[in-house]
Amino acid sequence: xxxxxxxxxxxxxxHVIRALTALMSLYGCSHRIRFLAxxxxxxxxxxxxxxxx
Numbered sequence: 001x002x003x004x005x006x007x008x009x010x011x012x013x014x015h016v017i018r019a020l021t022a023l024m025s026l027y028g029c030s031h032r033i034r035f036l037a038x039x040x041x042x043x044x045x046x047x048x049x050x051x052x053x
Contacts, residue, residue, distance in 0.1 A: 017046045
């Protein structure tokens with residue numbers, strides 16, 4: 001599954017990411033999901049990595 005979320009700040013993107021992480025952890029599959037962001041600061045907010053890493 002590939003999913004791209006865009007939108008201005010405060011629209012719930014990080015909330016969706018945290019909910020997906022919690023759901024995957026519940027099923028024991030959190031190691032199978034990766035979150036990518038365009039900048040290092042955005043990646044650190046979602047505990048992910050930059051797209052070019």
